[in-house]
Amino acid sequence: MSYEAIRLDIDTSSRVATITLNRPDKLNSFTRAMHQELNDALGQVEASGARALVLTGAGRGFCAGQDLADLDFTPGAMTDLGELIDAHFNPLIRRLQALPLPVIAAVNGTAAGAGANLALACDLVLAARSANFIQAFVKIGLVPDSGGTWFLPQRVGMARALGLAITGDKLSAEKAENWGLIWQAVDDTELAATASKLAAQLAQQPTRAIAAIKQAMRAGATQTLDQQLDLERDLQRQLGASHDYAEGVQAFVEKRAPRFEGR
Structure with missing residues (x-):
C-alpha cells in the first residue's frame, strides 16, 4: 500500500522498520487519513517480522498534534473530541504500548500536544538537542490527552507534570533528559544515525x-x-x-x- 501522510521502510536485513510522519508542511500534524495510514503501517510492521521500530517525523518537526483544519467548528456541528480520541488517538497509544517489539521515537524539532505524548508512548525517546516538548493543550482550553496525564506524572513527578500541563511551556530536549522524561538528547546531526544504531542493536536482542x-x-x-x-x-x-x-x-x-x- 502506498501512503501519502507517512512513509514506511522495512529493512529486511537488519529487521528494523522506520515509520516517518510525512506532512512536513503541517509539522506532521494528525488528520483522520494519517491515523488510518499509520494504523495500516503498524500492521505491516508486525506482519513483516521486524524486531525494532523507529518512529520519526519529516522536515523540521516531529509532530504538532491534531491538525485543527481537519476538525469541524461549525456551531451545532462541532467535532466531538471524545469521539475523535476514542476512534483514533487512544487506539494508537494502546497499540504502540502493546507492540511486541521495541519502539524508538526519534524526535526532530517540535513535539507538541498529542505529538509530544505520541513520542512518550514509545519505549525509548531520542531527541535532537534543538527539539522541544510542549503540552500545548491548555493554550486552546483542553486537557492533555493521548496518555499525557499518565506519562507525565510517572516520569517527572506531579509538580513538574502540572507545571508543564498548566503553563503549556516548552521543555527543551536536554531538560527533558535531565528530568527523566526521555532516554537521551543527542546532537541534531546525530539523531538519525543514533536511532538507527540503537534500533539495529535492539533488533538483535531477545x-x-x-x-x-x-x-x-x-x-x-x-x-x-x-x-x-x-x-x-x-x-x-x-x-x-x-x-x-x-x-x-x-x-x-x-x-x-x-x-x-x-x-
Whole structure:
C-alpha cells in the first residue's frame, strides 16, 4: 500500500522498520487519513517480522498534534473530541504500548500536544538537542490527552507534570533528559544515525523478553507488589521455555555472543 501522510521502510536485513510522519508542511500534524495510514503501517510492521521500530517525523518537526483544519467548528456541528480520541488517538497509544517489539521515537524539532505524548508512548525517546516538548493543550482550553496525564506524572513527578500541563511551556530536549522524561538528547546531526544504531542493536536482542519487560514495567504502575511478583513469575516461566533463553544460557556457557532469534 502506498501512503501519502507517512512513509514506511522495512529493512529486511537488519529487521528494523522506520515509520516517518510525512506532512512536513503541517509539522506532521494528525488528520483522520494519517491515523488510518499509520494504523495500516503498524500492521505491516508486525506482519513483516521486524524486531525494532523507529518512529520519526519529516522536515523540521516531529509532530504538532491534531491538525485543527481537519476538525469541524461549525456551531451545532462541532467535532466531538471524545469521539475523535476514542476512534483514533487512544487506539494508537494502546497499540504502540502493546507492540511486541521495541519502539524508538526519534524526535526532530517540535513535539507538541498529542505529538509530544505520541513520542512518550514509545519505549525509548531520542531527541535532537534543538527539539522541544510542549503540552500545548491548555493554550486552546483542553486537557492533555493521548496518555499525557499518565506519562507525565510517572516520569517527572506531579509538580513538574502540572507545571508543564498548566503553563503549556516548552521543555527543551536536554531538560527533558535531565528530568527523566526521555532516554537521551543527542546532537541534531546525530539523531538519525543514533536511532538507527540503537534500533539495529535492539533488533538483535531477545524480542520476546523485551516485550515481557515492557508489559511488566507498565503493569507495575497500577499493581500491588504481590500482583507484580506473580506477573514476574508467570512471565519468567514463559520465557524460560523460549528458544532465546536456551540460546542465551548456551552462549554464556560457551563464552560467545548469543544469536537471538526473537522466539
